[in-house]
Amino acid sequence: MSRPAGGNGGRSKRPTMVDVAREAGVALRTVSRVVNNDPTVGPEYAARVEAAIVALNYRPDERARQLRTGVTGTIGAAVRRIAEVNPALAAIEHTARASGQTLLAASTDFDEAREREILVSMCRQRLDGIIVEPIGENHAYLEPEIEAGMPLVSMDRPMAGISADCVMSDNAAGIGMAFHHLYRHGHRRIAYIGDSERVYSGRERAAAFRAALGAHGRPAEGLVHPGEITPERVAAALEAVLHGAEPATALVTGTMDTTLAVLRHLGPQAASRLGIVAFDEVPLADLIRPALTVVAQETSTIGRTAVELLRARIADPARPAQTVIVPVTLKTRGSGEVPA
Amino acid sequence: MSRPAGGNGGRSKRPTMVDVAREAGVALRTVSRVVNNDPTVGPEYAARVEAAIVALNYRPDERARQLRTGVTGTIGAAVRRIAEVNPALAAIEHTARASGQTLLAASTDFDEAREREILVSMCRQRLDGIIVEPIGENHAYLEPEIEAGMPLVSMDRPMAGISADCVMSDNAAGIGMAFHHLYRHGHRRIAYIGDSERVYSGRERAAAFRAALGAHGRPAEGLVHPGEITPERVAAALEAVLHGAEPATALVTGTMDTTLAVLRHLGPQAASRLGIVAFDEVPLADLIRPALTVVAQETSTIGRTAVELLRARIADPARPAQTVIVPVTLKTRGSGEVPA
DNA sequence: TATCCTCGCGATAACGTTATCTCGAAGATG
DNA sequence: CATCTTCGAGATAACGTTATCGCGAGGATA
Numbered sequence: 001m002s003r004p005a006g007g008n009g010g011r012s013k014r015p016t017m018v019d020v021a022r023e024a025g026v027a028l029r030t031v032s033r034v035v036n037n038d039p040t041v042g043p044e045y046a047a048r049v050e051a052a053i054v055a056l057n058y059r060p061d062e063r064a065r066q067l068r069t070g071v072t073g074t075i076g077a078a079v080r081r082i083a084e085v086n087p088a089l090a091a092i093e094h095t096a097r098a099s100g101q102t103l104l105a106a107s108t109d110f111d112e113a114r115e116r117e118i119l120v121s122m123c124r125q126r127l128d129g130i131i132v133e134p135i136g137e138n139h140a141y142l143e144p145e146i147e148a149g150m151p152l153v154s155m156d157r158p159m160a161g162i163s164a165d166c167v168m169s170d171n172a173a174g175i176g177m178a179f180h181h182l183y184r185h186g187h188r189r190i191a192y193i194g195d196s197e198r199v200y201s202g203r204e205r206a207a208a209f210r211a212a213l214g215a216h217g218r219p220a221e222g223l224v225h226p227g228e229i230t231p232e233r234v235a236a237a238l239e240a241v242l243h244g245a246e247p248a249t250a251l252v253t254g255t256m257d258t259t260l261a262v263l264r265h266l267g268p269q270a271a272s273r274l275g276i277v278a279f280d281e282v283p284l285a286d287l288i289r290p291a292l293t294v295v296a297q298e299t300s301t302i303g304r305t306a307v308e309l310l311r312a313r314i315a316d317p318a319r320p321a322q323t324v325i326v327p328v329t330l331k332t333r334g335s336g337e338v339p340a
Numbered sequence: 341m342s343r344p345a346g347g348n349g350g351r352s353k354r355p356t357m358v359d360v361a362r363e364a365g366v367a368l369r370t371v372s373r374v375v376n377n378d379p380t381v382g383p384e385y386a387a388r389v390e391a392a393i394v395a396l397n398y399r400p401d402e403r404a405r406q407l408r409t410g411v412t413g414t415i416g417a418a419v420r421r422i423a424e425v426n427p428a429l430a431a432i433e434h435t436a437r438a439s440g441q442t443l444l445a446a447s448t449d450f451d452e453a454r455e456r457e458i459l460v461s462m463c464r465q466r467l468d469g470i471i472v473e474p475i476g477e478n479h480a481y482l483e484p485e486i487e488a489g490m491p492l493v494s495m496d497r498p499m500a501g502i503s504a505d506c507v508m509s510d511n512a513a514g515i516g517m518a519f520h521h522l523y524r525h526g527h528r529r530i531a532y533i534g535d536s537e538r539v540y541s542g543r544e545r546a547a548a549f550r551a552a553l554g555a556h557g558r559p560a561e562g563l564v565h566p567g568e569i570t571p572e573r574v575a576a577a578l579e580a581v582l583h584g585a586e587p588a589t590a591l592v593t594g595t596m597d598t599t600l601a602v603l604r605h606l607g608p609q610a611a612s613r614l615g616i617v618a619f620d621e622v623p624l625a626d627l628i629r630p631a632l633t634v635v636a637q638e639t640s641t642i643g644r645t646a647v648e649l650l651r652a653r654i655a656d657p658a659r660p661a662q663t664v665i666v667p668v669t670l671k672t673r674g675s676g677e678v679p680a
Numbered sequence: 681t682a683t684c685c686t687c688g689c690g691a692t693a694a695c696g697t698t699a700t701c702t703c704g705a706a707g708a709t710g
Numbered sequence: 711c712a713t714c715t716t717c718g719a720g721a722t723a724a725c726g727t728t729a730t731c732g733c734g735a736g737g738a739t740a
Contacts, residue, residue: 030719063697284623289627
């Protein structure tokens with residue numbers, strides 16, 4: 001006898017497989033077979049079960065399935081900010097979706113404690129794997145999780161204190177490209193403003209810039225300004241660079257936030273008179289003035305590679321940790337071609 | 341005897357509560373009590389259990405807990421595009437986090453089938469509730485889920501075919517504000533380009549614009565252009581509006597994507613000569629030229645309200661569906677103050 | 681001193697699925 | 711016609727946790 005979904009005696013509760021089995025007059029196991037498209041089920045049994053499923057509005061409980069099978073079919077992504085433009089996250093989602101996996105995205109908000117909270121929570125959920133854009137400066141607390149078999153891949157930066165797969169852009173080559181591009185357009189005093197050297201990418205990019213200066217026999221003093229990305233700090237760095245004894249004629253910005261802070265502080269007029277190459281693409285680049293020449297990261301490659309590294313680790317937990325460096329490309333749009 | 345995490349006889353498997361109980365020499369239930377901070381556990385027992393937990397690197401399995409307790413502590417958000425700027429999603433995450441809930445975000449990518457897939461998957465996961473930015477034009481397939489007690493809140497638009505809580509901006513007032521602002525600055529031929537009238541917000545905004553024209557005794561013919569937001573369609577609408585017999589001197593754009601398409605087609609020069617008020621804020625608004633006067637939505641209020649509506653429904657599944665209209669505000673930045 | 685609580689812990693049964701095993705009924709083979 | 715295989719379905723035991731119940735020890739009360 002069919003029983004409508006809403007009215008099972010006061011308590012609203014979803015029907016389970018046993019309910020469906022009772023309704024269809026078959027064994028529990030048979031319902032499970034039908035739900036999982038097991039071919040070894042007779043057509044009339046299948047039909048009876050299907051009918052019972054629609055009659056009761058049965059929906060399998062994914063949690064129970066996950067508990068029993070051990071796999072969640074979900075990968076976690078702990079990114080710095082959800083709700084902001086993040087092309088790598090889009091690539092992760094597409095790649096994951098293409099193989100039938102669900103993405104659980106969370107935002108660390110640049111907060112180390114929050115990052116830890118999220119990662120531990122993801123481990124407790126026994127996700128199939130985790131991709132993280134690291135914030136914290138020490139991830140040693142993740143070692144037991146890795147040892148316990150939790151696949152972990154970092155994106156954009158490696159994690160300190162543990163050995164894990166990592167995919168990131170070629171920071172050194174990108175900064176080198178930026179410098180050479182400005183140099184080729186006649187600039188001789190080129191300055192760098194970027195992220196703090198406490199973070200890995202900040203260290204790599206500042207070091208690459210110093211190396212580029214050195215390779216051209218230019219002294220570095222007064223030209224390299226890594227540090228926190230705040231409007232005040234960036235403004236101070238700009239003042240130092242542009243209003244000193246020997247003002248710089250060109251600028252390399254080390255992160256997207258640096259670029260935006262620079263543009264906001266200078267305004268379009270002053271910025272247009274400067275040679276500028278920005279590391280990392282800027283949203284709405286075609287609508288911003290001056291039109292920015294950027295070192296573009298292959299964000300979709302990065303996201304896809306992160307998922308692939310994760311899958312490789314899931315398939316073989318014993319494989320050695322691997323670091324993939326993704327090339328970058330220069331996109332000329334004008335700001336880098338301003339003559340000295 | 342303590343057993344290190346990695347080497348339990350070939351198969352790498354995480355320890356469970358029974359392992360901890362055996363290690364600590366207590367009952368399974370006691371471990372559960374310690375994990376859940378149950379105060380009715382003696383200090384020396386608690387210490388023994390804690391020691392066993394760190395010795396084995398035990399991490400509770402959230403899936404089993406969820407299955408047993410019935411609640412997941414997770415709310416789902418099916419937004420149009422993850423990985424793009426989406427302030428409402430940020431507000432949802434903060435609000436959810438503040439009350440200890442996890443956010444499972446997924447991207448519908450403006451695809452109706454994908455939306456359905458995501459929502460059904462979320463229902464199968466028995467999330468505590470779902471917030472959706474609807475895409476599809478008919479959500480009747482969700483009726484059984486709602487009847488089964490799945491809390492569902494729509495954001496930005498109502499869902500057709502079912503009755504559910506909804507939070508959205510005051511479209512009519514926003515369009516009215518935009519029109520009046522331009523009218524006050526002397527514009528008499530004001531055009532509208534916006535989203536298709538097949539979607540709810542597109543209908544509301546186009547209707548509000550026609551009403552505004554009517555209220556000022558202006559005819560609507562040739563001035564109201566709802567439709568798909570593609571570069572081609574927007575370009576055609578712009579041509580019709582600006583190069584006709586009586587060219588419009590001002591423009592109201594109905595969505596962010598419309599605004600961007602308009603700016604891209606006109607270029608900064610031509611756009612600056614036009615009065616423009618855009619519905620919805622634009623990312624990096626301070627760096628774009630012309631500086632856009634916009635009707636800004638209170639995205640954080642919308643996100644917060646969505647979570648609150650969801651919680652209210654979880655608390656009382658029988659309450660009548662409620663629609664919350666969030667006010668909008670005009671932000672003048674220049675483009676709306678261009679004289680006719 | 682006997683009785684009644686209270687407190688702290690342990691045994692055991694769920695939660696809703698899938699996996700292993702068993703078993704009866706067919707059809708194939710000698 | 712007897713036996714062997716195959717096939718499809720059912721009973722039952724997990725998965726790892728929490729909730730219900732029970733039970734023994736200890737302090738308070740008459």
